Amino acid sequence: MIAVTVGQWALWIALAIAVYGMIASILGARQRVPELVQSGRNAVIAVAALAVVSSGCLLYLLLARNFQVDYVYQHVSTYLSVPYVISAFYAGQEGSLLLWLLFLAVAGAIAVSHRRDWNEDLLPYVGAVVSGVAAFFLFLLVTFSSPFKLLPANPGQGIGLNPLLENPGMIYHPPTLFIGYAVYTIPFAYAIAALATGRVGSGWVRGIRLWSLFAWLFLGIGILLGAQWAYVELGWGGYWAWDPVENSSLIPWLVGTAFLHSVMVQERRGMFKRWNVLLATLTFALCVFATFVTRSGLIESVHAFQRSPLGYYFLAFLFIVLAVTVALGIWRRQELASKREMESFLSREFSLLVTVLGMVGIGLAVLLGTLYPALAQALSGRDLSVGPAFYSRVFTPLGAAVILIIAICPLLAWGRSSPQRVLRAMLWPGVMAIVFGVALALAGIRPLYAVLGFAACVFVFTSVLVEFGRGWFARKRMTGESYPVAFVRLVNKNHRRYGGYLVHLAIVILAAGVIGSSVYKTSTTISMRPGESMQVQGYSLKYAEYAIQPTEAKQRFAVTLDVSKGNRSLGRLTAEKNFHWNIEQWVTEVAIRPGLVEDLYVILSGLETNGLATLEVQTHPMVTWLWIGGGLLFVGTLWAMWPRSEKKRAAGRAE
Amino acid sequence: MTENKTNVPAQKRRSAKQVKFLAGGAVVVLIIAYLVFSSMQGATAAYLTVKEVKAASPTERLVRVSGTVIGDTIEWDAHNVVLRFELADDTGRLPVVYKGVRPDMLRDGATATAEGKMGPDGTFQATQILLKCPSKYEEKATEQATSR
Amino acid sequence: MGTVLVVLLTLAAAAFVAYPLVRGMRQRPIPSVPDLETQMAYADAEEIELDFRTGKLDEAEYAALTRKIAAAADDELERRIQAMRKARRHTAKPAPAAGGACPRCGAPYDPGDRFCAKCGASLAQALVCANCGAPYDPGDKFCVKCGKPL
Numbered sequence: 001m002i003a004v005t006v007g008q009w010a011l012w013i014a015l016a017i018a019v020y021g022m023i024a025s026i027l028g029a030r031q032r033v034p035e036l037v038q039s040g041r042n043a044v045i046a047v048a049a050l051a052v053v054s055s056g057c058l059l060y061l062l063l064a065r066n067f068q069v070d071y072v073y074q075h076v077s078t079y080l081s082v083p084y085v086i087s088a089f090y091a092g093q094e095g096s097l098l099l100w101l102l103f104l105a106v107a108g109a110i111a112v113s114h115r116r117d118w119n120e121d122l123l124p125y126v127g128a129v130v131s132g133v134a135a136f137f138l139f140l141l142v143t144f145s146s147p148f149k150l151l152p153a154n155p156g157q158g159i160g161l162n163p164l165l166e167n168p169g170m171i172y173h174p175p176t177l178f179i180g181y182a183v184y185t186i187p188f189a190y191a192i193a194a195l196a197t198g199r200v201g202s203g204w205v206r207g208i209r210l211w212s213l214f215a216w217l218f219l220g221i222g223i224l225l226g227a228q229w230a231y232v233e234l235g236w237g238g239y240w241a242w243d244p245v246e247n248s249s250l251i252p253w254l255v256g257t258a259f260l261h262s263v264m265v266q267e268r269r270g271m272f273k274r275w276n277v278l279l280a281t282l283t284f285a286l287c288v289f290a291t292f293v294t295r296s297g298l299i300e301s302v303h304a305f306q307r308s309p310l311g312y313y314f315l316a317f318l319f320i321v322l323a324v325t326v327a328l329g330i331w332r333r334q335e336l337a338s339k340r341e342m343e344s345f346l347s348r349e350f351s352l353l354v355t356v357l358g359m360v361g362i363g364l365a366v367l368l369g370t371l372y373p374a375l376a377q378a379l380s381g382r383d384l385s386v387g388p389a390f391y392s393r394v395f396t397p398l399g400a401a402v403i404l405i406i407a408i409c410p411l412l413a414w415g416r417s418s419p420q421r422v423l424r425a426m427l428w429p430g431v432m433a434i435v436f437g438v439a440l441a442l443a444g445i446r447p448l449y450a451v452l453g454f455a456a457c458v459f460v461f462t463s464v465l466v467e468f469g470r471g472w473f474a475r476k477r478m479t480g481e482s483y484p485v486a487f488v489r490l491v492n493k494n495h496r497r498y499g500g501y502l503v504h505l506a507i508v509i510l511a512a513g514v515i516g517s518s519v520y521k522t523s524t525t526i527s528m529r530p531g532e533s534m535q536v537q538g539y540s541l542k543y544a545e546y547a548i549q550p551t552e553a554k555q556r557f558a559v560t561l562d563v564s565k566g567n568r569s570l571g572r573l574t575a576e577k578n579f580h581w582n583i584e585q586w587v588t589e590v591a592i593r594p595g596l597v598e599d600l601y602v603i604l605s606g607l608e609t610n611g612l613a614t615l616e617v618q619t620h621p622m623v624t625w626l627w628i629g630g631g632l633l634f635v636g637t638l639w640a641m642w643p644r645s646e647k648k649r650a651a652g653r654a655e
Numbered sequence: 656m657t658e659n660k661t662n663v664p665a666q667k668r669r670s671a672k673q674v675k676f677l678a679g680g681a682v683v684v685l686i687i688a689y690l691v692f693s694s695m696q697g698a699t700a701a702y703l704t705v706k707e708v709k710a711a712s713p714t715e716r717l718v719r720v721s722g723t724v725i726g727d728t729i730e731w732d733a734h735n736v737v738l739r740f741e742l743a744d745d746t747g748r749l750p751v752v753y754k755g756v757r758p759d760m761l762r763d764g765a766t767a768t769a770e771g772k773m774g775p776d777g778t779f780q781a782t783q784i785l786l787k788c789p790s791k792y793e794e795k796a797t798e799q800a801t802s803r
Numbered sequence: 804m805g806t807v808l809v810v811l812l813t814l815a816a817a818a819f820v821a822y823p824l825v826r827g828m829r830q831r832p833i834p835s836v837p838d839l840e841t842q843m844a845y846a847d848a849e850e851i852e853l854d855f856r857t858g859k860l861d862e863a864e865y866a867a868l869t870r871k872i873a874a875a876a877d878d879e880l881e882r883r884i885q886a887m888r889k890a891r892r893h894t895a896k897p898a899p900a901a902g903g904a905c906p907r908c909g910a911p912y913d914p915g916d917r918f919c920a921k922c923g924a925s926l927a928q929a930l931v932c933a934n935c936g937a938p939y940d941p942g943d944k945f946c947v948k949c950g951k952p953l
Contacts, residue, residue, distance in 0.1 A: 005805035006812065013813050017820055038823035046816045053812065164759065268847060342676045350676060354683055361687035368691065372699070383702030385719060387770070390698035394691055413859045414850065415868055421861060474856040494853075525736045586759045605756045606733020614733045616756050 004069060007057030008148040014050035014105075015138035017043050021131035029124035029196075037124045041112045044127045047134050048109035051102045055089075058098060058147050062088055068154040071095060071147040077160030077582070079553065084161050087171045090178070091161055093310070094147035099175065100291060101137040103182035108134065111186050111211070118203045125193030126186070133185050136317050144310055163554075163580050163587045169229025173222060177249055180219030181287035184252065186211040187259070188284035188321075191277045195328035200273050200335050205263045210641055212280075216260060217637040219253045219287075224630040231623065232590060239517075239623065242391045247370045248293040252286035254363035258356040259283055265352050268414055271338045274329070275356060281325040285318055286363075292318070293370070344416035351409040358402045365394045392518075396449075400456055403511055406504050407460040410467055428466055433459035453515040460508045464501050471498075499640025506636055510629035516622030520598075523618045530611040537619050539600055540564050544572065546611050554587075555579040557607045559615065563593060563600065575604035575615065599623050700770055706746035708773055719770045720749060720779065726763025733757075742767060742779075753781040760786040848872050848884045 021043025028036030058071070062085050067073045075088035075095075090096045108130030112123055119126075141147070161170075187208045194204040226246065231239035240246060259279035265272040292314035329336065342349050368375075369386045376384040411417075411425045437455030445451055476486040491498045524536050533542045542562040549556050557577045563570040573591035580587055593600040598621040606614040700717040708720050722742035728750075730739040738753045740761065751769050761767065761784070771781035851872070855865040873881060 002805040002808060006808050009809040010812060013816050017816055020820065035823045035827060039820055042820045042823060046819050050812070050816060268850070341673060345676070345679060350679065353676075353680055357680060357683045357687070361684070361691075365687070365691045373702070376699075383719075384699045385702065386695065386698050387700055387717065390694050393694035393698065397690060398687065411859065413854045413864070414847070416864065417859060418861060418864065421859065425859070470857040471853070474853070478856060527734055585762060586757070588756075588759050603756055605736055606731070608733075612734075614736060616736065 003057040003060050003064075003066075004148045004150065007054045007061070008142075008146065010050045010054040010057070011138055011142050011146075011148075014047045014054070015135060015142055017050070018047050018131045018135040018138055021047065022128045022135060025124045025128035025131065029121075029128075037127075040124060040127050040131070044105070044112045044130055044134075045109045047131065047138075048105035051098075051105040051134075055098055055102045058095065059086065059089060061148075062086070065158065066154075067156060067158045068151050069147075070149040070151050073151060073155055073158045075158070075161055077158040080158075080160050083171055084166055087165075087174075088161055090174045091165065091170075092147075094141070094145045096174070096178070096291070096294075097137055097141055097145055098147055099178050100182050101134060101141065103179050104130065104137065104185050105134050107183045107186055107211075108189070111189070116207070119190075119207050121197050121199060122190060122193040122204060122207075125196045126189040129189035129192045130185060133189075136313075140310060140313060144313075160582060162583060163585075164233065167229055167233060169225060169233070173225040173229055176218050176225055177222035180215050180217075180222050181252070181291060183211060183215035183218065184256065184284045184287045187215070187280045191280035192325065192328065195277060195325070195332050198332055198335050200277065200332060202267050202270060205266050205276055208280075209263065212256065212260060212263070213637060213641045216253065216256045217634065217641075219249070219256060220633055220637075221630065223249050223253060224626065224633075228627065231620075232592060238521075238620075239626065242369070242388045244370045245290075245294050247366050248286075248290035251363045251367050251370070252283050252290060254359050254366070255279060255286055256283045258359035258363070261352050261359070262356045265349055269340050269349060271340055271342070271349060272353075272356075273336045273338065277325065277329060277336065279356070279360070281321065282360075285321050286367075288314065288318055288321070346412060346419060346422060347416050348409065348412045348414045351405060351412050355402070355405050355409060358398060358405065362395065362398050362402070365398070366391065369394075399511065399514075400453065403456050403460055403508065406507060407463040410501070410504070411463065425466070426463065429459045429463035432462040447519070450515055450519045454512060457508050457512045457515070461505065464504050464508070467501060468498070495642050496640050499636050499638070499642070502636025502639060503633055504636075506629045506632035508629075509625050509632060513622045513625030513629060516625065517620050520621040521618065523616060525605075525614065525616050527612060527614050529613075536617045537600075538565060539570070539617075541602075541615075541617070543611075543613065546607060546613060548607065548609060553580060553582070555581075557604065559604050559607060559613045561591075561602065561615075570600070573600070573602055575602045577604045577607065594624050596624055597621065704746045705742065705744050705749040708749060708779060709747065709777075711773055717770060717772065717782075719768055720744075721766065721768045722749065724761060724763060724765045724767050729761065729763075731757045738784075739778075742769060750778045751781050751784075752778045753784055755784075758784055758786050844872060844876055844880055845883060845887075849887065852888060 021040045024036050024043060025040030027033070028038075028040055061069050061072050062076055063082070065072065065076055065078060065085070067076075071092060071094055072088075075091040076085050080088070088095070090099045108127070111130065112127045115123065190204045190208045190211075194200045223246075226249065227239035230241065230246070256279075259276065262272045262275040262279055266276050292311060342353075344350065369390050373383065373385040376382055407429060408422070408426070411422055433455045436458040437451055440451045440454060441448070445454075471490050472483075472487050475481070475490045476483060479486065479489075481489065522537055526534055526536060526541075528534060528541075528543045530543050530546060533540055535541075540563070542564075544560045544562050546560070547556060547558045555578060557579075558574055559576075560572055560574045563573055570593055573593055575591040576589035578587050578589065579585070588603060591602040591604075598619045601618040601620050603616040603618070604613065605616050700719045702719045702721065703711070705720060705722060708718060711718070720742065722744040725741045725743055725748070728739070728741040732738070736754060736756060738755065738757050738761070740751055742749045742751055751771075752774070753769070753771075765786055768785040769779060769781040770783040770785070771779055774780040848869075851860065851865065851868050854860045860868070872884065876884065
């Protein structure tokens with residue numbers, strides 16, 4: 001029980017220190033008392049240390065399977081394997097909030113310890129904001145949502161994790177998302193610090209570049225991991241179902257994307273200062289909103305775990321965040337004015353403005369759709385919701401527009417570019433897109449909008465490749481290096497640019513995957529007896545064997561098929577449908593044979609004792625492209641974040 | 656810093672020139688807004704109670720109805736992949752038919768949301784069935800937590 | 804046992820937070836980075852240079868942007884930008900008579916060398932434009948730099 005006492009008290013102490021840290025930092029900065037500022041900085045570090053202690057205690061209790069702790073009783077059982085016991089840390093609301101706090105506090109401690117001359121004035125306020133946000137989460141953790149609550153007696157056995165959650169996705173997906181959410185606190189803290197000090201110039205946006213890229217990356221990868229999980233889990237409607245919880249993680253990512261792009265404009269041109277402050281705050285607020293949606297049950301959702309009073313506190317917190325930013329923004333409106341003016345529609349600046357508007361627009365549209373049931377209820381008293389039709393209608397044209405902007409924007413120069421040059425640069429991508437589109441259409445690929453979509457993807461893909469090529473050949477000409485050397489040095493000399501291009505390629509691959517998988521999905525229901533063979537969608541399926549057997553945890557129903565296509569054997573697939581005793585529930589284990597062109601996806605829907613099986617055989621084209629795109633997104637973002645070593649930078653300067 | 660260097664006339668000239676770009680941005684915003692609101696039309700589904708669904712005549716409009724699944728009424732025809740069950744709320748019971756794979760979480764006492772249309776035979780033709788994530792124990796826990 | 808730990812934890816945290824107030828500040832030097840405005844302007848110039856080379860900007864646009872940067876830059880920055888441009892042009896024109904860089908591997912060589920010390924390439928065969936000295940690839944008919952026939 002020591003762990004319970006220590007874990008609980010660590011939270012109380014952390015709350016006191018966080019509140020103190022917030023006040024000390026602000027006072028210290030305003031009264032210019034360096035000792036107080038240092039004390040506030042130490043407070044952030046202390047909160048992080050205490051969060052680590054408290055999390056360690058919870059983890060220990062989970063691993064020790066101390067069922068007298070309510071949270072452990074709820075989420076762990078004696079027959080749960082260790083990886084899932086660890087994942088039970090964030091299986092419930094209390095642990096999730098603690099994990100949020102942990103990531104936030106650690107990120108905050110790193111941020112305030114990273115002292116440079118450009119951020120010396122900003123850091124006290126960064127510390128204050130981090131302390132404030134931490135105090136909010138600590139308040140929830142010690143009052144409504146303590147993970148250390150005890151049961152009157154030790155029940156000896158816990159309820160455990162629902163088998164539906166026993167998927168590797170449960171281990172990777174939530175923490176990845178939470179890191180993204182929590183780390184977005186740092187850009188927000190810097191935005192507030194910039195407003196508070198009036199130093200809204202390019203210093204802060206440049207300083208937080210790594211933070212926002214890091215958060216963006218984790219959020220994006222977290223979303224994709226979630227999509228992957230939902231894809232293999234039956235009944236969650238494929239990799240994306242426009243479910244409020246899914247949407248709420250997508251919205252901050254979209255707005256965060258807008259933020260990444262608008263930051264570039266301020267760095268290069270000293271414009272978009274208002275946008276940057278606004279987007280940093282909005283992204284953070286939307287991350288908090290996402291946590292709130294998951295945890296409040298305000299909106300009907302298949303994921304909404306429960307209804308709790310927490311929702312109101314989250315709403316109040318969001319209101320404070322937005323109100324503080326708006327008030328500070330109005331106070332600093334003079335400093336926020338642009339230094340330079342926009343010169344031409346045909347410029348990097350304007351196309352980035354369109355990008356920002358597009359991403360924020362899509363984000364707000366998704367937000368509107370997500371909130372629609374609550375809004376309709378509040379405004380008209382009617383219970384209405386919007387279905388996937390709404391999202392696909394909004395997403396298709398806007399997505400296409402964003403894809404095309406990806407092709408055009410990098411071709412434009414800052415300031416202004418001449419139309420002839422832009423047109424000339426688009427020549428090859430245009431030719432490739434038309435050739436590809438016509439070829440697809442002639443090959444009988446329909447519908448037309450999908451062909452257009454693929455052609456647009458080819459257009460972007462080629463234009464990014466041409467961008468690589470032009471830089472490459474220009475460098476080769478300029479320096480006379482050999483082709484490989486010139487390429488490596490070019491890409492190595494400008495991590496940001498070429499990392500960004502890789503991410504653009506990744507987005508195009510993702511887009512192609514989304515088009516392919518949403519347009520060409522097929523589904524066939526078949527019934528087979530053991531030994532029979534069937535042809536479905538070009539695959540021949542041979543019913544090899546079946547199993548109906550009780551085990552300790554479940555009654556197992558499994559059908560194994562030999563799959564081949566043409567003369568090529570694709571191996572065995574086993575689709576299962578098991579009845580788990582402890583939760584008295586069916587759990588379907590889908591069998592998937594992934595492929596670059598399409599995935600074969602087999603669901604066992606029924607198995608009789610004589611072996612007669614009913615199977616749902618689906619093909620999901622190009623889903624693998626999503627995971628490939630995700631991998632490239634990871635590599636590209638990492639490349640863009642990778643610092644050039646000081647030595648190289650010095651050499652670059654001397655060059 | 657250089658930010659203080661701007662003088663007043665330059666600022667005025669700037670705002671006149673910037674109108675063009677503001678208008679350009681506004682056009683983009685308007686297009687997005689138009690798309691969003693036009694997409695809203697016809698894509699909404701109303702949440703109705705069982706009574707309301709029963710009272711409504713068969714229409715083309717999608718509606719949603721939420722309720723508790725009654726375990727005894729679940730009929731799963733695995734061979735034809737047709738699922739039948741009844742949903743109940745405070746206002747009555749509604750027979751639902753769904754062509755598709757039986758969702759794992761469908762069982763007695765589960766909260767289900769069916770989206771679809773009322774059929775002429777008085778059964779609700781669901782095109783989609785959403786079930787709450789494993790929440791039974793969580794809900795119990797919340798009740799415990801709040802009543803304490 | 805638990806209580807003791809909690810008390811210790813509280814004391815440690817409080818001491819850590821209060822330490823700067825009690826002991827005063829030890830001024831630690833803060834790592835310095837070059838002025839951001841300057842960095843930005845320099846990056847601007849680099850970007851414009853590359854945009855020009857990759858054909859995103861034409862001669863006139865390039866000249867206009869360059870003038871704009873020159874007007875805003877101070878002497879130190881201007882000197883660095885000039886150095887960067889010169890360096891780029893310099894590497895583009897290895898002057899064979901006065902030594903230079905091997906066209907194959909980029910290693911420097913001394914006047915009079917006939918083979919590269921690094922890769923062994925023959926330096927006499929280095930393909931350079933007779934007019935401006937820019938290197939060209941075998942098979943090229945016109946110089947990419949000055950446009951004169953080769």
